[in-house]
């Protein structure tokens with residue numbers, strides 16, 4: 001199967017993943033240095049999911065993101081300048097400094113919000129898919145959500161309606177094994193969130209969420225299925241977050257062992273992708289390094305842009321409450 | 324309860340919450356704690372620290388991220404004879420469970436002819452100030468004060484936090500304890516023993532003669548700063564912390580206004596439609612003839628809570644806003 005994937009697609013996915021990684025590492029550092037206010041939920045370790053799914057979507061297709069949303073936005077084309085500016089609370093940010101990390105999004109890229117409410121996304125994605133079907137516009141909506149979010153009633157209602165109305169939506173579960181500090185085994189009695197698909201009359205598919213190519217293939221089928229009117233899919237990607245729930249080091253709680261983290265890091269999605277790129281001679285080591293270098297420069301430029309940008313004007317406080 | 328027997332120590336608000344929960348767990352064998360990350364992690368703000376270790380997994384539960392389920396766990400188990408303490412990590416998440424709160428928990432006793440008791444204590448965290456943006460910073464007490472069947476308390480000091488939690492848990496009704504995240508580090512004296520702050524009893528935090536400030540929640544601390552400023556202008560402000568919003572201690576407020584003839588109400592919540600409006604109405608109903616000026620109100624502007632610190636600091640009412648409103652009201 002993987003023979004079908006073009007070199008260009010591999011390069012594209014790799015680039016999106018590296019962009020996420022380097023953005024997040026710096027954002028985390030800036031938060032812990034006190035330069036970025038509030039709470040950042042970082043996507044490091046989970047890049048293959050956003051990367052593997054998003055290459056199937058155009059700017060017209062919608063996604064709903066989560067509190068861990070920077071990666072989704074970057075993979076869908078988010079610009080570092082406006083992203084960092086948003087995290088810094090500046091007026092030049094995507095949300096004019098009003099949203100911050102938990103609400104960072106760009107509607108023009110079809111992103112119907114990062115969301116501070118766990119389980120906030122599924123009903124909105126379902127609704128977007130309903131709208132797409134209603135308008136016959138051939139767009140697909142993709143809902144990213146965590147294993148933790150799969151326990152919200154909102155997920156159940158949205159998935160049921162999506163299955164019932166055969167909506168063009170893909171539910172992508174980013175199962176990183178934890179909801180905050182609670183391991184999956186302590187928050188649900190199942191191991192595979194995909195098992196729930198049967199209850200909604202949709203296929204449930206499980207993939208290795210550290211392998212972007214595996215995600216790419218499964219997501220491709222699910223997106224095609226949605227676009228061709230066959231209805232939703234629940235795609236579960238088994239993944240892991242390398243950083244803490246909030247920030248890099250977080251609160252220093254011992255809810256998972258260092259060995260476990262190290263074991264998953266051996267399957268770092270970017271390393272796996274780069275091994276493949278080298279092995280298949282898609283990119284050379286120098287070319288890979290160049291991707292990192294260019295991205296690092298963009299990160300620095302983004303930080304500079306943010307730090308030089310003004311804070312929102314006081315007059316904007318009550319703007320944009322209504323249309 | 325003789326005051327002299329109590330041994331006060333200085334504790335931060337966060338630890339006073341823990342002590343309140345612990346006291347309830349010790350004195351009530353059917354009490355248990357349930358909520359997201361309350362057990363292993365001790366709560367995201369740490370106020371359940373040590374509770375799991377002391378009381379064990381039979382009485383302290385990490386729940387799934389299922390707010391409607393959590394409140395249902397409280398309602399059903401209370402109806403079955405337990406005295407649950409349930410945690411709603413952020414008050415904003417009332418949105419996920421409002422049916423259980425508004426249509427079930429608040430109404431069950433009345434609808435069923437008073438044949439059940441629902442001794443549920445819900446702890447929840449409100450307030451802005453940490454750049455947590457629109458969905459993690461709200462003060463939504465007006466939502467729940469509007470629901471007959473619920474009691475609502477808003478502790479402002481460490482002393483009140485412990486005492487109100489204990490009182491809430493001893494009460495046979497559902498009580499929502501609205502905590503404030505910017506108050507977690509505020510220190511104050513807290514007795515070691517278990518004690519109760521009576522529900523429905525306001526606290527005159529600072530006596531005064533010619534001006535009444537009713538300050539809810541964390542705004543009490545801002546009101547104290549404002550009162551210092553106002554004193555320089557000859558305004559001797561009496562500050563009242565209602566502590567309980569439902570049932571509301573109208574008498575204490577009205578008595579003060581009858582003495583001072585002027586009043587200002589301040590809360591962190593959005594001013595429009597906020598609980599302050601209710602207090603204003605109560606004062607004018609009971610003390611209209613005593614008023615020398617229209618009652619002033621200070622609250623947040625009519626917008627969601629902004630993320631950017633530059634805007635958030637303008638959004639949250641503070642001592643300056645209180646002073647400005649008072650000066651305008653008094654023509655100073």
Ligand SMILES: Cc1ncc(C[n+]2csc(CCOP(=O)(O)OP(=O)(O)O)c2C)c(N)n1
Pocket residue numbers: 041067068116117118119145146147148149150174176178179180245359388390412416419
């Ligand atoms: C309705 C709601 N409940 C609780 C929270 C607090 N919270 C933020 S992130 C999180 C864990 C989410 O877990 P999961 O969905 O698995 O996503 P992950 O963080 O692992 O990416 C929780 C409980 C919230 N933001 N919204």
